[in-house]
Amino acid sequence: MTVSSAPGKVYLFGEHAVVYGEPAVPCAIEVRARVGVKRRDDSKLRVHAEDLSLDGFTVEYGGGADERPDVNASESLLMAATQYVDSAIEQVREVTGEEDVGFDVTIESNIPLGAGLGSSAAVVVAAIDAGTRALGTTLEPVELAERAYRTEHEVQDGQASRADTFCSATGGAVRVEGDDCRSIDAPDLPLVIGFDGGAGETGELVSGVRTLREEYEFAADTVEAIGDIVRNGEDALADGDVAELGRLMNFNHGLLSALGVSSRSLETMVWAARDAGADGAKLTGAGGGGCIVALDPTEETETALSFTPGCEDAFRAELAEEGVRRIE
Numbered sequence: 001m002t003v004s005s006a007p008g009k010v011y012l013f014g015e016h017a018v019v020y021g022e023p024a025v026p027c028a029i030e031v032r033a034r035v036g037v038k039r040r041d042d043s044k045l046r047v048h049a050e051d052l053s054l055d056g057f058t059v060e061y062g063g064g065a066d067e068r069p070d071v072n073a074s075e076s077l078l079m080a081a082t083q084y085v086d087s088a089i090e091q092v093r094e095v096t097g098e099e100d101v102g103f104d105v106t107i108e109s110n111i112p113l114g115a116g117l118g119s120s121a122a123v124v125v126a127a128i129d130a131g132t133r134a135l136g137t138t139l140e141p142v143e144l145a146e147r148a149y150r151t152e153h154e155v156q157d158g159q160a161s162r163a164d165t166f167c168s169a170t171g172g173a174v175r176v177e178g179d180d181c182r183s184i185d186a187p188d189l190p191l192v193i194g195f196d197g198g199a200g201e202t203g204e205l206v207s208g209v210r211t212l213r214e215e216y217e218f219a220a221d222t223v224e225a226i227g228d229i230v231r232n233g234e235d236a237l238a239d240g241d242v243a244e245l246g247r248l249m250n251f252n253h254g255l256l257s258a259l260g261v262s263s264r265s266l267e268t269m270v271w272a273a274r275d276a277g278a279d280g281a282k283l284t285g286a287g288g289g290g291c292i293v294a295l296d297p298t299e300e301t302e303t304a305l306s307f308t309p310g311c312e313d314a315f316r317a318e319l320a321e322e323g324v325r326r327i328e
């Protein structure tokens with residue numbers, strides 16, 4: 001068994017707008033997806049996932065072109081659950097040239113699904129890394145990130161940025177603008193996460209913003225304004241100015257909300273954090289439900305969130321310096 005893990009992330013700034021070429025700054029955090037891969041002696045794929053909303057499941061499929069996985073769940077649930085893993089294994093086959101290789105894949109993850117913490121990117125990065133290593137090829141983090149991006153791009157119908165996958169593969173704080181991806185220095189930020197227990201559908205939310213942007217010039221301007229916030233945020237990060245970072249995060253949240261990707265529970269958590277004295281708070285990732293990220297060096301925000309109806313979990317997140325981790 002070859003095992004790799006990769007971290008999730010929060011967006012300090014720039015989600016959604018990054019899909020249209022604006023810069024974004026995500027930051028890897030110490031919550032991880034761990035993927036174990038073992039080569040099979042046939043061309044099938046057997047996926048065992050512990051932490052899915054399907055309540056944990058095992059599927060075995062492959063061999064025939066249209067062979068459907070043998071599992072008692074609706075097609076759409078199953079698609080949602082397996083498409084990132086499937087597509088990651090396709091990348092492994094392509095990189096290694098072993099088109100017919102089959103695998104037993106085991107996924108364990110502490111990253112809530114569809115909650116804006118980048119579970120898809122972490123699973124894909126860890127799966128491609130473990131899969132290629134199982135066949136004797138070790139990819140550099142940048143190549144790994146590129147392969148993982150192609151997976152997200154494919155699954156999200158051509159609508160994905162390189163931000164999540166680059167951040168998960170390399171760790172730390174990163175800046176992504178189009179295909180220019182780089183690591184940047186970040187101070188030790190007092191990150192607090194609030195999770196509403198729900199999820200948003202990344203593909204649908206991205207499509208919604210795309211439509212608005214095509215329909216209204218002011219929506220296109222809003223996307224550009226997010227880019228301006230990110231550029232200001234980079235300066236604040238370089239200066240270690242947490243108060244300014246917070247103000248800019250608040251502004252970024254307002255614009256995401258205007259683009260229709262917030263939700264009642266995300267708003268409730270954002271305001272609970274602000275009322276508790278956080279320097280700033282915003283949704284992270286695609287939105288629609290899931291997580292917010294706040295900046296607060298004191299205990300106040302975490303405590304307030306833990307008593308906020310609609311907030312299921314509140315915790316402090318540490319920056320993950322290390323991206324992909326090769327465990328076995």
Ligand SMILES: Nc1ncnc2c1ncn2[C@@H]1O[C@H](COP(=O)(O)OP(=O)(O)O)[C@@H](O)[C@H]1O
Binds near residue numbers: 082083084115202
């Ligand atoms: N533990 C897991 N096991 C298998 N697949 C997972 C796991 N975590 C995430 N995924 C895949 O990632 C998808 C969620 O990704 P996405 O909607 O982009 O949300 P996010 O990246 O914000 O968590 C899931 O539907 C599933 O396909």
Ligand SMILES: C[C@@](O)(CCOP(=O)(O)O)CC(=O)O
Binds near residue numbers: 159164
């Ligand atoms: C909305 C988007 O900018 C981020 C999505 O993040 P997540 O999958 O919700 O963690 C899409 C993307 O960059 O591919």
Ligand SMILES: [Mg+2]
Binds near residue numbers: 118120121164202
């Ligand atoms: Mg994702």
